[in-house]
Amino acid sequence: MTDTRMRRGRAALAFSFLVQGVAFALLVTRIPAIQDRYGISDALLPAFLAAVPVLAGVGSVVTEWVVRRVAPSLVLRWAQPVVLLALLAVGVGQGMIQVALALAVFGLAVGALDASMNMLGVSLQRAYGRSIMLGFHAAYSLGGIAGASLAWLGAHGGWALGVSYAPVVGVLLPLALLGSRWYVDAAAGPVGETGGTGSGRGVAFAVLLPFCLVMSFAYIGDSTVSNWSAKYLQDVLGSSEQTATVPYNVYMVMTLLGRTLGDLGVRRFGAAAVVRAGAVLAAAGFGLVAG
Numbered sequence: 063m064t065d066t067r068m069r070r071g072r073a074a075l076a077f078s079f080l081v082q083g084v085a086f087a088l089l090v091t092r093i094p095a096i097q098d099r100y101g102i103s104d105a106l107l108p109a110f111l112a113a114v115p116v117l118a119g120v121g122s123v124v125t126e127w128v129v130r131r132v133a134p135s136l137v138l139r140w141a142q143p144v145v146l147l148a149l150l151a152v153g154v155g156q157g158m159i160q161v162a163l164a165l166a167v168f169g170l171a172v173g174a175l176d177a178s179m180n181m182l183g184v185s186l187q188r189a190y191g192r193s194i195m196l197g198f199h200a201a202y203s204l205g206g207i208a209g210a211s212l213a214w215l216g217a218h219g220g221w222a223l224g225v226s227y228a229p230v231v232g233v234l235l236p237l238a239l240l241g242s243r244w245y246v247d248a249a250a251g252p253v254g255e256t257g258g259t260g261s262g263r264g265v266a267f268a269v270l271l272p273f274c275l276v277m278s279f280a281y282i283g284d285s286t287v288s289n290w291s292a293k294y295l296q297d298v299l300g301s302s303e304q305t306a307t308v309p310y311n312v313y314m315v316m317t318l319l320g321r322t323l324g325d326l327g328v329r330r331f332g333a334a335a336v337v338r339a340g341a342v343l344a345a346a347g348f349g350l351v352a353g
Contacts, residue, residue: 100157
């Protein structure tokens with residue numbers, strides 16, 4: 063694989079992460095507006111919000127099966143447009159059934175998108191021979207900042223959801239399709255690079271359990287901020303609709319900072335040290351909020 067092809071593949075994949083950050087931020091920061099548009103009750107809202115990550119999990123599992131037959135780049139090439147079109151459908155739907163279907167498609171496509179993006183990222187990281195994955199996630203945070211800022215602009219201007227979403231989808235959809243031309247399905251590295259063991263046996267679950275717990279709590283925290291921050295500020299703290307988009311933006315700014323520095327930390331101190339430091343910092347943040 064040539065250096066030019068790798069650089070193009072890395073840039074194209076980073077743009078895909080950025081686009082996904084924009085789309086997801088536009089959805090979660092306008093949850094109060096989505097609820098008002100479709101008359102979703104407070105009792106029913108958690109079911110709608112929970113359905114997206116559950117279906118995303120289904121989409122990820124299905125993608126693991128699909129990529130045994132087709133390249134991850136092909137899955138990503140078509141999953142990203144589906145996510146953007148589903149976002150637009152959320153903004154222009156006319157009833158409860160339409161928004162439910164749009165969110166279901168969004169969740170499934172996001173799962174396929176996340177799985178295929180990260181597969182390509184890991185394969186490129188192997189090809190580069192150094193940590194670059196957090197740089198891709200930094201691009202996602204940058205997209206989240208852009209998406210939350212656009213959501214603030216839409217809320218401040220009192221724009222309808224469709225009016226807010228349509229120009230963004232109209233710009234990002236063709237750019238994402240254009241960028242997909244340069245995705246790279248890098249060849250897998252040696253067994254030792256992928257975390258395999260010399261004996262071919264799997265890693266004991268007891269060894270993985272602490273890491274799984276860290277990931278579980280991190281996911282709960284991330285989902286809480288993403289899905290409920292706007293709703294909490296507007297309904298509980300009485301903020302305006304535009305102010306309710308700000309916490310997610312701040313959250314994305316801080317994740318951008320952590321992810322931008324993360325690859326450097328992994329290269330210098332090792333992945334384990336970065337995970338430990340991140341876990342301690344996240345726990346301190348939870349404690350601060352709880353206090």
